[in-house]
Amino acid sequence: MNYENEIKKYYELLQKTINELDLNEISEAMNIIYKAYQKGVNIYICGNGGSASTASHFANDFNKGISEYLDKKFNFIALTDNIATIMAIANDIGYDDVFSFQLDGHITKDDILIAISGSGNSSNIIKAVEKAHENNATVIGISGYKGGKLKSIANYHMHVDIENMQIVEDIHMTFDHMMMSIFKNQLIKKINK
Numbered sequence: 001m002n003y004e005n006e007i008k009k010y011y012e013l014l015q016k017t018i019n020e021l022d023l024n025e026i027s028e029a030m031n032i033i034y035k036a037y038q039k040g041v042n043i044y045i046c047g048n049g050g051s052a053s054t055a056s057h058f059a060n061d062f063n064k065g066i067s068e069y070l071d072k073k074f075n076f077i078a079l080t081d082n083i084a085t086i087m088a089i090a091n092d093i094g095y096d097d098v099f100s101f102q103l104d105g106h107i108t109k110d111d112i113l114i115a116i117s118g119s120g121n122s123s124n125i126i127k128a129v130e131k132a133h134e135n136n137a138t139v140i141g142i143s144g145y146k147g148g149k150l151k152s153i154a155n156y157h158m159h160v161d162i163e164n165m166q167i168v169e170d171i172h173m174t175f176d177h178m179m180m181s182i183f184k185n186q187l188i189k190k191i192n193k
Contacts, residue, residue, distance in 0.1 A: 014170055017162045021171070029140045029156040030179055036112045036138075037074050037183075044107060046079040046099040046128055047116030047142075050169045054116055054142075054176065055080045061180045069188055079103070079128070099128035109136035117141075118168045120148020129153055142175065144168030 036043050043062070045055040059078035067073035079099045080086070089098045107113065113132040117125040120143040129150065132139050141147070141154025145163050160171045 013162075013164070014167055017160060017164075017167050017171060018174075020161065022157075022159065025157050025159065026175070029158050030182070032112060032138060032140060032156055033114075033179065034183065037072075039110060040072070040075065042107070042111045043074065043076045043114060044079055044103060044111060044132075045076055045114040045116070046125065048122050048124065050165075051116040051118060051142075051172065052080040054169065054172050055114075057173065058114070058176045061176055062183075065180055066184045066187065069184065096123045096127055099124050100131040103128060103131045103135075107132055107135050107137050111135075111137045112140060113137055114140045114142060115150060115154065116143075116172060117148065117150050118144040118165050118172075120145060120150035122150075125150060126153070142172055144172070 033043065045058050046052075047055040055078045059076040059081070062074040062076045079102045085102065086098045089095075089101045093101060103113070111132075113128060115125045115129050115132075120141070126149050129139050129141070130153075133153070138156070139154045140156045140158065141150040142158045143150045143154075144160045144165065145168070146161070147157070147159050151157055151159060158172075158175055160168045162168060
């Protein structure tokens with residue numbers, strides 16, 4: 001079977017969606033991440049399912065991918081990465097608390113939470129955002145579909161406006177690689193001046 005037409009349709013939809021992104025809102029979110037780096041504060045990140053993988057990938061790319069070349073390091077903390085902690089919270093307290101519990105007593109007003117949810121309505125993501133707000137931390141919401149509750153309660157947004165989870169997750173991953181590339185080039189140029 002020849003899949004060329006289906007392949008073409010998928011990538012045309014991906015390209016169309018990329019062309020419709022709000023670059024200004026993405027740039028504003030990037031400025032917040034860059035300021036957090038300059039201050040040396042924690043950048044917490046979380047998501048479910050594919051978004052959990054994206055959160056882990058962000059932490060890897062910023063903590064190693066960029067920071068390998070810098071004396072001053074990024075400090076990303078992926079709330080998705082300690083399975084034992086997640087399972088204990090889910091079992092003993094409830095799955096809705098797997099991220100907010102990890103933030104409790106740790107996140108401060110100077111820190112950032114990056115919350116990733118394709119629908120924007122995942123209960124545990126919303127609870128994490130509420131916990132961040134209780135501590136006056138800044139929240140960047142990375143969402144898809146219509147943005148859900150996350151888009152309405154996050155301080156900054158990186159939104160993919162399409163009701164297609166695969167395209168949403170594809171573009172969320174490009175946010176990571178795009179920012180990593182830009183920040184890495186920017187910071188290395190400053191070092192080499």
